[in-house]
Amino acid sequence: MAKNIQAIRGMHDILPEQSPLWHFLENQVRSAVESYGYRELRTPVVEMTDLFKRSIGEVTDIVEKEMYTFEDRNGDSLTLRPECTASCVRAGIENGLFHNQVQRIWYYGPMFRHERPQKGRYRQFYQVGVEAYGLEGPDIDIEIILLSRRFWELLGLKGLELQINTLGTSGERARYRERLVEYLSAHSEQLDEDSQRRLNSNPLRILDSKNPQMRPLIEQAPTLMEFLGDESRAHFEALCAGLDEAGVDYVVNPRLVRGLDYYARTVFEWVTDRLGAQGTVCAGGRYDGLVEQLGGKPTPAVGFAMGVERLVALLEESQALPELQTVDAYLVLVGDNAGRQGVILADRLRREVPGLRLLTHCGGGSFKSQFKKADKSGASIALVLGEDELSQGVIGIKHLRESREQEQVALADLASYLQSAI
Ligand code: ATP
Numbered sequence: 319m320a321k322n323i324q325a326i327r328g329m330h331d332i333l334p335e336q337s338p339l340w341h342f343l344e345n346q347v348r349s350a351v352e353s354y355g356y357r358e359l360r361t362p363v364v365e366m367t368d369l370f371k372r373s374i375g376e377v378t379d380i381v382e383k384e385m386y387t388f389e390d391r392n393g394d395s396l397t398l399r400p401e402c403t404a405s406c407v408r409a410g411i412e413n414g415l416f417h418n419q420v421q422r423i424w425y426y427g428p429m430f431r432h433e434r435p436q437k438g439r440y441r442q443f444y445q446v447g448v449e450a451y452g453l454e455g456p457d458i459d460i461e462i463i464l465l466s467r468r469f470w471e472l473l474g475l476k477g478l479e480l481q482i483n484t485l486g487t488s489g490e491r492a493r494y495r496e497r498l499v500e501y502l503s504a505h506s507e508q509l510d511e512d513s514q515r516r517l518n519s520n521p522l523r524i525l526d527s528k529n530p531q532m533r534p535l536i537e538q539a540p541t542l543m544e545f546l547g548d549e550s551r552a553h554f555e556a557l558c559a560g561l562d563e564a565g566v567d568y569v570v571n572p573r574l575v576r577g578l579d580y581y582a583r584t585v586f587e588w589v590t591d592r593l594g595a596q597g598t599v600c601a602g603g604r605y606d607g608l609v610e611q612l613g614g615k616p617t618p619a620v621g622f623a624m625g626v627e628r629l630v631a632l633l634e635e636s637q638a639l640p641e642l643q644t645v646d647a648y649l650v651l652v653g654d655n656a657g658r659q660g661v662i663l664a665d666r667l668r669r670e671v672p673g674l675r676l677l678t679h680c681g682g683g684s685f686k687s688q689f690k691k692a693d694k695s696g697a698s699i700a701l702v703l704g705e706d707e708l709s710q711g712v713i714g715i716k717h718l719r720e721s722r723e724q725e726q727v728a729l730a731d732l733a734s735y736l737q738s739a740i
């Protein structure tokens with residue numbers, strides 16, 4: 319027999335039993351972004367490959383080794399999006415969203431990176447992201463950090479640490495870069511292969527190395543803080559002061575550089591020690607140069623992206639999970655006649671009771687086996703319709719989650735009974 323076809327390595331099904339938790343997260347996220355006035359932008363999952371090469375940077379993990387790139391039937395080089403900021407900028411330029419306007423945008427969807435799959439690191443994964451265009455900050459930088467904190471509050475996640483840093487302007491980075499290359503060249507024997515290669519092409523990225531053997535060298539490296547000009551310094555100080563005033567705890571991490579090329583000034587990450595090596599759940603910063611780099615008018619921008627699988631993993635192990643019920647009532651139907659009438663009754667009830675989530679038993683079977691299924695469904699009420707009930711025009715009601723007497727309600731009163739019960 320032929321072997322069953324399996325999902326692609328690093329790409330996962332979200333099963334029906336897992337989706338209530340995903341929905342909880344999605345609902346909280348939506349309510350947070352809407353409360354801050356952000357509007358959703360949906361872009362295609364494939365883009366021209368050049369979009370990512372020109373935005374993320376040629377000498378980055380993503381572009382060098384993680385993109386799903388293929389030729390379509392016209393011979394165009396396309397790529398499954400590895401992230402969505404470039405797509406937002408592309409869409410914004412293409413649709414004139416940045417012309418003398420402030421835009422507050424959010425997005426949600428799958429991203430694709432050909433990485434080594436492990437806990438918290440997948441080849442298809444979901445991100446929620448937030449982007450604000452047309453504002454130089456630091457007020458807006460503070461706003462989006464507060465928005466990210468609001469997510470943790472609404473999700474009930476505790477113990478996340480905020481790390482912030484500044485990358486200065488491109489000029490400041492260029493001077494720092496010279497100093498950094500000097501330092502790293504003097505210790506070139508300690509550089510791993512990736513870092514050797516990046517020493518000339520993208521030395522800042524060496525600070526982002528995931529190789530633990532590189533850690534001591536990185537710890538001792540000169541920091542960008544010493545190379546900041548007055549404006550960048552003032553921007554960073556105002557950011558810190560704003561966070562202090564808002565009561566946000568943070569740690570300044572001078573080695574936080576972020577993996578993508580397009581960042582400038584503010585960068586930040588929310589990290590946890592509860593997910594092992596993949597501890598960053600949210601990452602972002604300011605990327606003032608990107609819109610212009612992709613052909614638009616100069617437009618300041620700031621944003622972040624969160625890894626949804628990592629947040630779901632945190633939620634799964636958190637104690638404060640809300641009850642995630644998906645069904646209110648289960649209709650037990652005993653006998654052929656009840657079986658036929660029941661489907662129609664259920665259809666009517668769903669219309670009459672807004673929001674009612676009612677599961678009808680199909681396929682017959684004994685009262686006992688149906689009752690087991692009612693219990694397993696998570697419903698709080700079992701409605702029982704048998705031949706006796708039908709002939710009397712009533713329905714039996716059993717409470718599955720509280721110890722209450724079984725009741726009988728006239729079919730004519732059932733809708734209003736359920737209305738107040740759910
Ligand atoms: P890392 O340093 O972990 O590789 P990154 O810098 O590549 O992360 P970003 O591109 O900034 O990550 O993406 C933002 C967030 O998306 C990350 O903080 C993480 O939560 C999530 N993320 C990134 N890559 C993956 C992946 N392969 N699988 C699951 N989540 C991911």
Ligand code: MG
Nearest residue numbers: 379380433577
């Ligand atoms: Mg990465």
